[in-house]
Amino acid sequence: MAKGPVLFDLDNDTAARPSVAEAPPVEDLAANAPQGQAMQIAARLAARKPSTLTRLFWGLALAVVGAFVSLAAWTFITDLMARYPLLGTAMSVLMGAFLLVCALVTLREVAAIGRLGRLDGLRHSAAEALAQGDLAAARGATDRLVTLYKGREDTRWGRDRLAELRGDQLDAAGLLALAERELLVPLDMAAQREVEAAARQVATVTALVPLALADVVAALTSNLRMIRRIAEVYGGRSGFFGSWRLTRAVLSHLVATGAVAVGDDMLEPILGGSLLGKLSRRFGEGLVNGALTARVGVAAIEVCRPLPFTAARRPKVRTIITQSLGGLFGKADKGS
Numbered sequence: 271m272a273k274g275p276v277l278f279d280l281d282n283d284t285a286a287r288p289s290v291a292e293a294p295p296v297e298d299l300a301a302n303a304p305q306g307q308a309m310q311i312a313a314r315l316a317a318r319k320p321s322t323l324t325r326l327f328w329g330l331a332l333a334v335v336g337a338f339v340s341l342a343a344w345t346f347i348t349d350l351m352a353r354y355p356l357l358g359t360a361m362s363v364l365m366g367a368f369l370l371v372c373a374l375v376t377l378r379e380v381a382a383i384g385r386l387g388r389l390d391g392l393r394h395s396a397a398e399a400l401a402q403g404d405l406a407a408a409r410g411a412t413d414r415l416v417t418l419y420k421g422r423e424d425t426r427w428g429r430d431r432l433a434e435l436r437g438d439q440l441d442a443a444g445l446l447a448l449a450e451r452e453l454l455v456p457l458d459m460a461a462q463r464e465v466e467a468a469a470r471q472v473a474t475v476t477a478l479v480p481l482a483l484a485d486v487v488a489a490l491t492s493n494l495r496m497i498r499r500i501a502e503v504y505g506g507r508s509g510f511f512g513s514w515r516l517t518r519a520v521l522s523h524l525v526a527t528g529a530v531a532v533g534d535d536m537l538e539p540i541l542g543g544s545l546l547g548k549l550s551r552r553f554g555e556g557l558v559n560g561a562l563t564a565r566v567g568v569a570a571i572e573v574c575r576p577l578p579f580t581a582a583r584r585p586k587v588r589t590i591i592t593q594s595l596g597g598l599f600g601k602a603d604k605g606s
Contacts, residue, residue, distance in 0.1 A: 465567030477556025
């Protein structure tokens with residue numbers, strides 16, 4: 271082998287060189303990544319506010335149908351009373367019982383909406399007392415909080431501790447922080463478990479069911495049930511219309527703020543930094559829908575909680591995703 275410098279003649283190199291323009295396009299993994307279509311469609315459907323014309327149409331349609339049904343029932347009962355008095359009397363009793371049940375259901379729905387309103391009013395009162403440093407207002411909010419949870423066994427120990435220690439608090443922030451730690455922290459844990467269960471259910475159903483409409487229905491019903499249970503945890507047990515109203519409020523806020531979207535950064539605790547495009551389409555959709563459900567659940571906790579987060583730590587969406595969906599991903603990863 272010769273020693274010394276070696277000379278290469280580049281002018282005589284006639285081999286074809288690759289061109290940048292001829293390079294094959296790089297596959298866009300983000301374009302094919304799951305977007306959680308089921309949850310996004312369910313959120314937009316629930317958050318959509320009907321127009322004035324639509325509300326007027328359905329109101330008039332309900333009034334017309336109700337008038338026809340009432341007139342038909344009245345005619346039927348009066349004719350039956352004229353022909354068969356005994357059967358007519360029995361039918362009148364049944365109709366009266368039905369109307370009584372309808373009235374009771376209506377009263378229950380009104381009471382449920384009132385309970386949700388009390389939670390909202392208590393939260394605003396506590397926030398104002400905290401912002402102004404008003405100790406008297408803070409004591410009033412604390413008394414209302416104790417009254418709200420009076421009679422519940424899961425808050426008895428916290429109420430006893432609050433009654434024992436509240437006399438030592440000399441400012442509004444300290445008193446509200448004490449009430450939050452003793453009464454609401456255990457309820458926060460229960461509400462977080464509800465969110466984790468709902469996220470796991472939505473992720474599993476949307477990953478296994480191949481029908482898009484079934485995914486949307488499952489996501490919407492699971493979120494409606496989750497928000498209703500969260501309200502029950504905090505003492506705002508709601509009926510159907512109250513739960514629907516609360517769900518619309520939560521989802522409308524998320525849609526308005528653009529929070530119904532999930533990127534790789536939110537699912538990083540589950541995927542270990544890998545891209546969603548590397549997953550199967552159905553499994554990726556399930557994970558994204560579960561993650562969006564967790565985000566809806568955290569927003570519902572903030573809406574239903576009777577006190578704002580001050581001393582206690584606000585639940586983190588990433589933590590809930592890791593605890594609820596990490597097991598699903600791990601099992602799927604081991605089986606593959």
